[in-house]
Amino acid sequence: MKTGAVLFAGCKPEVAAGPDGRIIAVGARARAAAGRSAEVVRLRGTAGPGLIDAHIHLEGLADRHLTLELTGQPSLEKALELVSQWSLRLPKDAWVVGSGWYNDAWPNPAFPTRKHLDVAAGGRPAYMHRKDGHSAWVSSAALKKAAVDRNREDPPGGVIDRDARGEPTGILRETAMRLVEGIMPRPADAELDAAMTRALAGLARFGLTAVHSMDSAIGLGSLQRLHARGRLPLRITYNIPLADLHHAERMGVRSGWGDDWLRIWGVKAFLDGSLGSRTAEMLDGSGTARLGNDDLNDMIVRCARAQLNVCLHAIGDGAVRRALDALQPHRSAWRLWRPRIEHAQCVDPEDMKRFGRIGVIASMQPIHAVADRGLADQYWPKVTLNAYAWGALERAGARLVFGSDAPVETADPLLGIDAASNWRSRAKWHPELSISRTSAMRGYTSSAAFAVGMEADAGALNKGMLCDMTVVDGDSVVATVVGGRVSWRRKPPAASRL
Numbered sequence: 001m002k003t004g005a006v007l008f009a010g011c012k013p014e015v016a017a018g019p020d021g022r023i024i025a026v027g028a029r030a031r032a033a034a035g036r037s038a039e040v041v042r043l044r045g046t047a048g049p050g051l052i053d054a055h056i057h058l059e060g061l062a063d064r065h066l067t068l069e070l071t072g073q074p075s076l077e078k079a080l081e082l083v084s085q086w087s088l089r090l091p092k093d094a095w096v097v098g099s100g101w102y103n104d105a106w107p108n109p110a111f112p113t114r115k116h117l118d119v120a121a122g123g124r125p126a127y128m129h130r131k132d133g134h135s136a137w138v139s140s141a142a143l144k145k146a147a148v149d150r151n152r153e154d155p156p157g158g159v160i161d162r163d164a165r166g167e168p169t170g171i172l173r174e175t176a177m178r179l180v181e182g183i184m185p186r187p188a189d190a191e192l193d194a195a196m197t198r199a200l201a202g203l204a205r206f207g208l209t210a211v212h213s214m215d216s217a218i219g220l221g222s223l224q225r226l227h228a229r230g231r232l233p234l235r236i237t238y239n240i241p242l243a244d245l246h247h248a249e250r251m252g253v254r255s256g257w258g259d260d261w262l263r264i265w266g267v268k269a270f271l272d273g274s275l276g277s278r279t280a281e282m283l284d285g286s287g288t289a290r291l292g293n294d295d296l297n298d299m300i301v302r303c304a305r306a307q308l309n310v311c312l313h314a315i316g317d318g319a320v321r322r323a324l325d326a327l328q329p330h331r332s333a334w335r336l337w338r339p340r341i342e343h344a345q346c347v348d349p350e351d352m353k354r355f356g357r358i359g360v361i362a363s364m365q366p367i368h369a370v371a372d373r374g375l376a377d378q379y380w381p382k383v384t385l386n387a388y389a390w391g392a393l394e395r396a397g398a399r400l401v402f403g404s405d406a407p408v409e410t411a412d413p414l415l416g417i418d419a420a421s422n423w424r425s426r427a428k429w430h431p432e433l434s435i436s437r438t439s440a441m442r443g444y445t446s447s448a449a450f451a452v453g454m455e456a457d458a459g460a461l462n463k464g465m466l467c468d469m470t471v472v473d474g475d476s477v478v479a480t481v482v483g484g485r486v487s488w489r490r491k492p493p494a495a496s497r498l
Contacts, residue, residue, distance in 0.1 A: 006484050007034035008469070010042040017467035017484030026461050041486060043471045043479045048441070049460050050209025050468030050482065051413040052448035054363050055342055055403030058211065058236070059219030060099075060133065061199035064407055066187055068098030070128065071407075075106050076116065083120035083128075095184055096121045099129035099407070101137060104276060104375050111161070114140045114170025127180055132408055134277035136177040138170050146180045148172075155179065157270075157290035159279070174273050174288050186218065189225065196222045200233050204488040206412050207470035207477035210235035212403065212452060214268050214311070214342075217244055227262045233487040234480075235468070236262050237452045239311050242269040242291075242299060254307045255336055256453050260466065260483070265452045266309035266340070269299055272319035275345065275372055275380070280316035282383070283348060287316050296326045304333035310340070311363070317346040317383065324354045331358050336453050340401070343368075346380070346387045356397025361451050363401045364390060366420035366440070367409040373429055384430065390420050390440075391433045400435075401451045402443035413444050414475065 005024065008015045013027040016034035025033030068086045073079040079101050087096050103109050117126050117139040126139035143149070150166040158176030161169040172180065187195070196219075203211065213219065213236055220238050238258075240248055245267050247253075257264045270290040273279025281287035291299075296312075303310050312323045323341050330337070340361040345368065355362055369388035376384045386392065394400055402420065404411045420440040424431040449459030457466050467484040470477060479489035 005034040005038040006467075007031060007038045007040045008043055008047065008481065009040050010044050011047040011471050012045075013047060013461070015047055015461060015467065015469065021467055021483030021485070023461060023463050023465050023467045025463060043489065045471045045473035045478045047461070047469045047471045049445040049470070050458065050480070051207050051444045051470045052458070053203070053208050053211040053403045053406070053411060053413060053444070054401040054448040054451055055365060056203075056211045056213055056406050056411060057133075057215060057408075058196065058199060058213045058223070059215040060407045061202070061411070062192060062195040062219070062222070063099065065195035065198050066191060068096065068128075069100055070098050071100030071102075071131065073101065076103070076108065076112055079112075080116055080120040083117065083126070084122075087121045087124060087126075090124065092122070092124065094124060095142075096124050096126035096139075097128075097184065099133075100131050101128055102131040102276070111135075111169070111171050112137050114138060114143065114168070117170060127184060130277060132274040132276040134174060134274040134279055136172045136180065138172060138180050140170070142180050143168055143170070146183055148179050152179075156292075157288065159288060173277055173279055174270075174290055189222070192218070192222045193225055196226060197231060200226075201488070203411055204233040204480050204482075205477070206414075207472070207480050208234055208411065208413060209468040209470060209480060209482045209487075210237070210448075210458060212237045212239065212265070212448070214239050216241055223262055232261050234482055235260060235458070237265045237454075238262065239266045239268045240264065240308070242267055245299065245302060245306075245308075248308060249302065249306050252306075255309045260457065263452075266311045267299065267303050268311045268313065268342070269296070270313040271296065271323055272314060272316050274315055275375060278379075280346065281314075281319040281322075282316040282346070282380070283318045283321065285318075287318065289319070289322075293322065293326065296322065300326055300330055300339075304330050304337065307334050307336070309336070309338055311342050312340065313342045315343045315345045317348045317351070317386075320344055320347050321351050324351055324358060324360065327360055328354070328358050338451060338453065340451060343405075344393070345372075346383050347389055347393065349386055349392070352389070352393055352396035352398065355393060356399070360398075361401055362393050362398045363403065363451065364388070364443075365403050365405045365409065366390065366416045366423075367404055369429075370419050370423060370427075371409055373427070389433045390435045394435055394439060399447055399450070400439070400443045401448045402440065403448075414472070414477065417441060417444060
């Protein structure tokens with residue numbers, strides 16, 4: 001329990017926080033404001049506003065501690081080897097579940113098949129999420145349990161890949177993944193909570209003081225249990241899946257409901273898929289539209305009426321245009337109306353000025369450009385002139401907020417800041433689309449706080465604001481402070497008193 005002021009000394013600037021976890025002074029006045037009886041925490045480095053990840057999947061990060069991790073495997077053979085080793089530890093009827101495979105990095109980038117997985121999983125039902133989360137690789141046993149065969153039609157917004165005879169190959173794209181996901185066993189609450197705790201601790205080590213999560217009700221349940229036990233090391237703003245909008249409407253939930261540690265803000269919906277799964281909806285007609293215009297318009301009307309914000313996943317330039325078209329009639333729908341387009345990876349130049357004009361936030365993940373460059377150049381060479389276009393969007397008047405999309409990519413915000421500001425010049429890949437380091441920092445601090453209505457409380461080190469800080473020494477995080485308490489630090493010295 002907080003019993004008095006805390007002085008964070010040794011860092012630049014020094015900061016004093018009161019018992020309520022809010023800043024009482026910054027800089028030269030911090031020591032006097034803290035008083036002689038204050039607890040002194042010595043931190044070496046530069047203290048800045050706490051870094052915020054504006055798009056992350058906490059449930060996905062927790063799952064990585066419960067299931068097989070295939071991230072970084074250089075070939076199909078290596079991935080199958082891990083699946084086989086993992087399967088040997090399981091009962092014969094257990095599901096083999098994993099994620100992270102990325103066929104575009106393999107010598108043969110063709111999508112794998114169920115037959116590969118059947119052998120490695122020993123005939124068990126198996127389900128492997130692709131790295132981007134928009135495709136799944138499943139075994140024959142899993143398809144059989146889900147009644148997915150040559151006679152099963154593609155669901156709306158999804159694709160069941162088929163061979164020349166019409167048989168499922170084992171690759172399910174977009175909403176087709178739900179056919180198998182819906183019958184998979186779920187971890188017990190205690191298992192999920194332990195995994196979530198580990199995931200959140202890892203984010204604190206990256207210097208993150210807050211995140212905007214895009215998760216299911218299962219993830220929210222875990223976060224609520226941890227919050228009730230005082231075990232959240234950072235602040236979480238949760239966005240409701242579109243499928244649960246009717247529950248929020250029925251209960252009267254509004255954007256901002258909750259407290260400083262766990263709150264609800266928007267409703268997340270998928271307009272399209274991803275570049276990697278070849279399902280991004282492009283203006284040339286390619287890709288997969290997951291949410292039709294009628295349902296999209298209905299969602300926005302309902303959210304505006306319920307005073308809930310919207311977070312629209314749109315990666316292809318076609319999906320981005322549809323999102324802007326649907327949002328345009330609802331400009332300034334209510335006082336805290338701050339609609340967002342999540343990812344906005346490909347934006348036609350004609351649409352860039354519309355972000356600022358309509359008041360739509362571009363919620364982007366700079367680290368995606370580093371990972372996707374080769375793929376984008378190979379399949380969409382003309383589009384890359386306007387892809388991951390932070391600089392062009394900023395010049396067009398868009399407000400940029402940044403995140404990681406972890407576990408799709410690393411949640412390290414310092415790598416994201418570098419990707420947005422310096423990486424393009426080093427990589428010689430459309431450097432005109434980069435932004436300054438100051439702008440990149442703003443995307444992870446003040447703009448990210450604004451995107452969820454917390455600009456008066458977070459995103460800067462000002463008197464009266466929450467004492468959330470990321471302390472950096474050189475190129476690494478040395479401490480993370482949330483609410484005036486250290487949530488993580490490297491080799492902490494013993495506390496002293498003035």
